[in-house]
Amino acid sequence: DRLGPPLDILLDSLNCTAFSVQWRMPKQHASTITGYTVFYSEVENDKAVKQLSHDVPLSLDMLSMGQLEGKAIFEVVIGDLKPGTLHRVSVGAYGWAGKGRPSMPRNVTTLSQGNACMPPAPPYQPQIVVVSDSEVALSWKPGVSEGSSPIQYYMVEFIRQVCQPDLDSNWTVIREKIQMESMVLKGLLPNTKYQFAIRAANSYGSSSASAPSDTIRTFRSEELGSGSYGHRYITDIVTGDDDGFDIDDSDYDIYIEELRPLPAIKGGNRKFLVETKITPGSSSRLLSRVLTTTSEPTTSTPTTTRPSTTARVTTAQAARRGGMSSATRLFDLSCDEAICSADSFCVNDYDRGGSRCHCNLGKGGEMCAEDIIIQYPQFSGYSYITFEPLKNSYQTFQITLEFRAESEDGLLLYCGENEHGRGDFMSLAIIQRSIQFRFNCGTGVAVITSENKIKLGNWHSVTLFRDGMDGWLRMDSDAPVTGKSQGQYSKITFRTPFYVGGAPSVYWLVRATGTNRGFKGCVQFLSVNGRMVDMRPWPLGKALSGADVGKCNS
Known part of the structure; x- marks a missing residue:
């Protein structure tokens, strides 16, 4: 017989660009299917158009966590949708014998634009202090509104004087996501005039640029020692807000230090992953990942700045991992769940599993509170x-x-x-x-x-x-x-x-x-x-x- 549809399908509008789909696996699917497909399409004049689909394949991990007893619940978040748009959704199973019968179509509408999907307001004018011939310290404050969701990161732009009395006509954007409100830029040119501007971004987009900073001039090399060192950041040249990005192949050595994660970033005392060079025109419209939770199901706000779906599976028999004392600095938990003491940060341990807290340079002891003088x-x-x-x-x-x-x-x-x-x-x-x-x-x-x-x-x-x-x-x-x-x-x-x-x-x-x-x-x-x-x-x-x-x- 042809595979039947899953049970207890629920649809929910999350925001103006995303909705969630939830269903339960029937017992008869446990040994006969290899995954599910979510079908969704926009509805115009009561007709479905532009049908898309997203596969949720089963994994060995899922099969070992209670699914044989029919207790697995799936939830998929579909993002990058149009605001205030009606969508028709159905879910079907597939297996070695072929595709199953999809569920009866159900409708869900993304929320209207209104105030539900607003990007942040521009940050206030940044304050600049010249540190050396190649360094400046920047600080700024968020604008009057963070928009419809917390600020996730900032972007820094600069413009400089190049071989003429006036500033260059193009702004250069540091493409990395800056998760702080103060920083030190390194690797600038000596004896050169610069202006800086800041943009804020949340899950719904980025703000316009802040008011430019006051024009500053880096010191001449003979005025103060050079300080060009640090992590290299990728820069782009932009000619305007709507012109897009063109890769800048010049040898700008722009560096950043003194990272202070934003409150909106989960696990504020751990290192964050900097995402660079998002490849345009990807052949895959949807990026999916299956996360197995080990505690109560939680609801997460999806990022909708680019096509994305997130699939989550939970089971009634998922075991809760026991947390260890932070003093041990070794965890069975990932860095998303582990808490490290001050003067330390968390790194996932892919070799032994779990994570480990590391003391910052110059710190030691069980809680990373002791000062260590390092010669060798x-x-x-x-x-x-x-x-x-x-x-x-x-x-x-x-x-x-x-x-x-x-x-x-x-x-x-x-x-x-x-x-x-x-x-x-x-x-x-x-x-x-x-x-x-x-x-x-x-x-x-x-x-x-x-x-x-x-x-x-x-x-x-x-x-x-x-x-x-x-x-x-x-x-x-x-x-x-x-x-x-x-x-x-x-x-x-x-x-x-x-x-x-x-x-x-x-x-x-x-x-x-x-x-x-x-x-x-x-x-x-x-x-x-x-x-x-x-x-x-x-x-x-x-x-x-x-x-x-x-x-x-x-």
Whole structure:
């Protein structure tokens, strides 16, 4: 017999651009179906037009959590819809034998535009303080209204003087989502005039730009020391609000620090994910994800700034995980649920599951409340230190590192085009007690491995060198081992921070670097391109940030 429809279908208008669909799986579906399809279309003159569909495939996780007893409840949020529009919705099952009979069509109308889907008002005029020849501090306040939902992030724009008395005619937009109301911009040009403006955004769109800041001028290099370091942010040139974005390929090195998440961001004391380079014209209209809840079902406000659906499945037998004391700094919960103490932040542990709280650089102890004076850093396997991205190294670089390892595997150094090892990068790692230097100019990886192995507990010195596609590695007094990258490209783009001792995304770097473990041991010397790097925290040294870094006793 043909599969029947699901039971207890409920429709609900969430806002002016989204509605939810909820249903229950019948017992007879438990062993015969592989998923459901939600069909929906706009209704004009009592006729359905522009029919779309969204599949909700079953997973092994769902089947193991009570669905065999017919207790699974599904909820799908359909977004990116027109305000005040009638939609016709039905749900059908599908399996190995084919598609089932859809449910009787039901109607639901998104809310009218009115005041239900308003973006924020423009922020107030930003206040600017010049910090150095390449840094300015910005702060601003949200506008008179946050709109119909809480502010999720801000966008910063700037305009500068370029080779003429007046300011440039184009505004440059920092594309990343800034989740704070104060920041330090780094990497600006010395002795250059700038103006800044801010936009606020919620789930319904972004505001118009704030009133431009007062015009400021960065110091000349001889007035104050340079401060160009930090995380690289992608910029766009815009000529007006309605002209769209064009990618700016200039070498603007615009950096941001002092991040303070907004109250609207869940888990305010944890790191947030910065989303960059949303690809236009995606072939998939809908982005779906299935989340298995481990507590009572909750209602979430969908983001409707781009096509999206969110599917959630809950079961009556879903077990509640027991929370651990924050003092342990290890959790069975994800960072969405874990709470870290002050002076720490949360990172999901993809290796062992759950999450872990990390002390900020310069802090230690069970609650990350103790001050630690770091001269020579000690790494625990989950630690790392960040420095400015490798500069003037796209063609050639030489790095020397002295370390004492306590584990046979671990990432010593990483810097690349992105945090996941795709594209250009360089890395140095210990793999089964051998030292391995890898680099990729964009068309193939060079892998150079030491002939001898390190001795755990002993100090070793490693020098690595690269010029274009050629490189070599020398450990202690051994003869250098040479290697060559593949393809035709000979330059490396470095955009991430220069990580020492590990990286926050080390789990995802295994394909690039050969290991998904952080380094365990001590580092007593680091030099880049002939200059010794002071590993003390800034402003005493060059270390910008870090996680769970201790101090070596000797």
